[in-house]
Amino acid sequence: MSSQTTKLKVDPRDGKLAMAHFYVAFIALTLGGLMGLLQTLVRSGKFELPWGIDYYQILTVHGVLMGLVLTTFFIMGFQYAAISRTAGTHSPAARRIGWIGFWVMTVGTIMAATMVLLKEASVLYTFYAPLKAHWIFYLGMTFVVIGSWLDGAAQIMTYARWRRENPGKPSPLLSFMAIINTVMWIVASLGVAATVLFQLLPWSLGLVDTVDVLVSRTLFWYFGHPLVYFWLLPAYMCWYAIIPKIIGGKIFSDSLARLSFILFLLFSIPVGFHHQLTEPGIDPAWKFLQVILTFMVIIPSLMTAFSLFATFERFGRSKGATGLFGWFKVLPWKDARFTVPFIGMASFIPAGAGGIINASNQMNQVVHNTIWVTGHFHLTAATSVVLTFFGITFWLVPHLTGRVLTKAMNKLAIIQGWVWFIGMAFMSGAMHFQGLLGGPRRSAYSTYGDSAQAMEWIPYQIAQAVGGSILFLGIILMIIIFVNLAFFAPKGEEEFPVGEAENLDEKAPMIFENWKLWLGITAALILFAYTIPFIDMIQNAPPGSPGFKTWGSW
Amino acid sequence: MHMHKFEKIWLIFGIGALVVFLSVVGVSAFYLGNKPPSCLTTIDPEKVDTQAPFDKPGLNKVEGKEWDYELVYVASAFSYNPTEVEVPLGAKVKVMATTKDVIHGFQVAGTNINMMLEPGYINEIVTTFDKEGEYLVVCNEYCGTGHHLMSSKIKVVK
Amino acid sequence: MAKAELKTNKKTEIEDSSSLKGTLASVFFLGIFLVVTWLSVYFLFLDRF
Numbered sequence: 001m002s003s004q005t006t007k008l009k010v011d012p013r014d015g016k017l018a019m020a021h022f023y024v025a026f027i028a029l030t031l032g033g034l035m036g037l038l039q040t041l042v043r044s045g046k047f048e049l050p051w052g053i054d055y056y057q058i059l060t061v062h063g064v065l066m067g068l069v070l071t072t073f074f075i076m077g078f079q080y081a082a083i084s085r086t087a088g089t090h091s092p093a094a095r096r097i098g099w100i101g102f103w104v105m106t107v108g109t110i111m112a113a114t115m116v117l118l119k120e121a122s123v124l125y126t127f128y129a130p131l132k133a134h135w136i137f138y139l140g141m142t143f144v145v146i147g148s149w150l151d152g153a154a155q156i157m158t159y160a161r162w163r164r165e166n167p168g169k170p171s172p173l174l175s176f177m178a179i180i181n182t183v184m185w186i187v188a189s190l191g192v193a194a195t196v197l198f199q200l201l202p203w204s205l206g207l208v209d210t211v212d213v214l215v216s217r218t219l220f221w222y223f224g225h226p227l228v229y230f231w232l233l234p235a236y237m238c239w240y241a242i243i244p245k246i247i248g249g250k251i252f253s254d255s256l257a258r259l260s261f262i263l264f265l266l267f268s269i270p271v272g273f274h275h276q277l278t279e280p281g282i283d284p285a286w287k288f289l290q291v292i293l294t295f296m297v298i299i300p301s302l303m304t305a306f307s308l309f310a311t312f313e314r315f316g317r318s319k320g321a322t323g324l325f326g327w328f329k330v331l332p333w334k335d336a337r338f339t340v341p342f343i344g345m346a347s348f349i350p351a352g353a354g355g356i357i358n359a360s361n362q363m364n365q366v367v368h369n370t371i372w373v374t375g376h377f378h379l380t381a382a383t384s385v386v387l388t389f390f391g392i393t394f395w396l397v398p399h400l401t402g403r404v405l406t407k408a409m410n411k412l413a414i415i416q417g418w419v420w421f422i423g424m425a426f427m428s429g430a431m432h433f434q435g436l437l438g439g440p441r442r443s444a445y446s447t448y449g450d451s452a453q454a455m456e457w458i459p460y461q462i463a464q465a466v467g468g469s470i471l472f473l474g475i476i477l478m479i480i481i482f483v484n485l486a487f488f489a490p491k492g493e494e495e496f497p498v499g500e501a502e503n504l505d506e507k508a509p510m511i512f513e514n515w516k517l518w519l520g521i522t523a524a525l526i527l528f529a530y531t532i533p534f535i536d537m538i539q540n541a542p543p544g545s546p547g548f549k550t551w552g553s554w
Numbered sequence: 555m556h557m558h559k560f561e562k563i564w565l566i567f568g569i570g571a572l573v574v575f576l577s578v579v580g581v582s583a584f585y586l587g588n589k590p591p592s593c594l595t596t597i598d599p600e601k602v603d604t605q606a607p608f609d610k611p612g613l614n615k616v617e618g619k620e621w622d623y624e625l626v627y628v629a630s631a632f633s634y635n636p637t638e639v640e641v642p643l644g645a646k647v648k649v650m651a652t653t654k655d656v657i658h659g660f661q662v663a664g665t666n667i668n669m670m671l672e673p674g675y676i677n678e679i680v681t682t683f684d685k686e687g688e689y690l691v692v693c694n695e696y697c698g699t700g701h702h703l704m705s706s707k708i709k710v711v712k
Numbered sequence: 713m714a715k716a717e718l719k720t721n722k723k724t725e726i727e728d729s730s731s732l733k734g735t736l737a738s739v740f741f742l743g744i745f746l747v748v749t750w751l752s753v754y755f756l757f758l759d760r761f
Contacts, residue, residue: 303565370668
């Protein structure tokens, strides 16, 4: 079978690199989580930041650490380990490139973080030119992206080796999925690399005087939407290919899982305009075209929902469950490796519903830049994705450190998952409702001159602070679990679960591994969605903008 | 590649729902005029104050157009000009705004008036103010230290 | 080989109609939830100026 070359254990040398990524990721979670807590407290109106710390400074730290550092480091560590487990130990050359990538990302993170702490870069992680940060901030961000490319290159090398050694065979499912995500990330991050290297860096260094704001934003959002799918796909990897093994069931369909990942590669990228629906300078017809493409990317998620329910139902019925929903009860609710990601999956239902609303062209006017959007991505990224990452941590970290998840830690992990759920229900729920009333996102506490409307928002902001405090408790629990699994848990062997397909006779079609074809279609869709509006933007550009620094210094 | 019958049913339903959503917003946008704010007109951000209509911020009655009034705003860190305005109930108004410096948001809370203001571009939306009340205008795009203090007021009066 | 394939196909088809009713019901609950939330915001959009 296709699993003949797979090893049961990740090689310790690969494990060490994956763990290095996880250390950085969990440091980012701790600091970023603290910043998040402070933000919700400030917005409740009951608390002020001490020592001249600025709300927008901690907002920048929270966004950069959670959105870029935690996610990118965790994902690269996880995918690196998953490929090592399913496609074989990385070669010394691949491992060396992986380490270089890790260090380049880490140095970049430190450069960017330093500038933010010095109040030289309170521009939020979405950059917002013509706000002009210190050039070291932009260079640091460039390093993070380039480092992630090197990390990705290491994964691609090992995948390519597997393909050479196994001609005519479909690659292991987890490896295939990881490579799809890496390839999507590389194609997408070309956009942010372009705006930083060709616009923001020369401008912040003083080599050019002005910047084209709309071009910069468009390049950013070309990257910004696939970015969120880059976070989501590793969670889908876990749901499709790992959870079935954890519960003792089978992958519903290997081929359909691959098909959904191909669809994500094709349709995650040419959709950035749905973040720019209310912006001037972009023709509404082109916006609507990208709205249609955005709706295409919903289809693989609809497929995923079916596959997951089917995996659960088949497993439940094999255990003798009866009735329409009897299978639901026999799922292993006492296993944190299942329960915590399951909470993540369930959260994706309201998260997805909100996403469809956000992308619905003019309906975006109801919610654009309101705190509804913040509530939305705290369900997608900060619940579905993050709880699945935690669920992965519960077995992957002990697997890599040669320890085991004890019963006590398993119990604490389940408590952690429910604490997160409750905290998020308060915080994200309140954000959604406040957003519908018009409450803005990315804003410090304000009564807007005691305006009646703004006064209505304050109870929701207090609910967010309650939720934020509960969530911070969840982060503390998670740090305890991580430190235990990394350093203190008893020695032993923890399994790296890899699911098997229900129908082993059905081989995945080899066309899925035809990269020329898929990259070709990806490029064609991107060119189709972006070429004409981009030319319009450049030809009809207004005078460029000089830089502004509208935030305070130390 | 095999697909279960139930999955086919589900995907037909799901994709059908997406097609309906798209058709509804598409028809509403392109046939009923509810396109999201997407003005293509540019302006020199350094000359905003001297250029019509931004040399006269506020509510201006106009003749011979599809709308009765133009409500003109100039945004800059961290304020809108005008800071308060009264609009007669039922007036059809073209709201026009631009920024002199960084990116700002322009949202009339509790309404569909929600648009991005970017240096070099004018943005606009046409709407009928058909509900009485006092509406808060907030900047909903991060613009700097005073972002959360940037606001204005619209009173819709009989 | 051809025989074996036939056999598996048959097996899949039997399962086709028997054991995924709960899945179908679940995804339809999900679908209805998506439609209801979308419609509620759409009506909010229509109601506002």
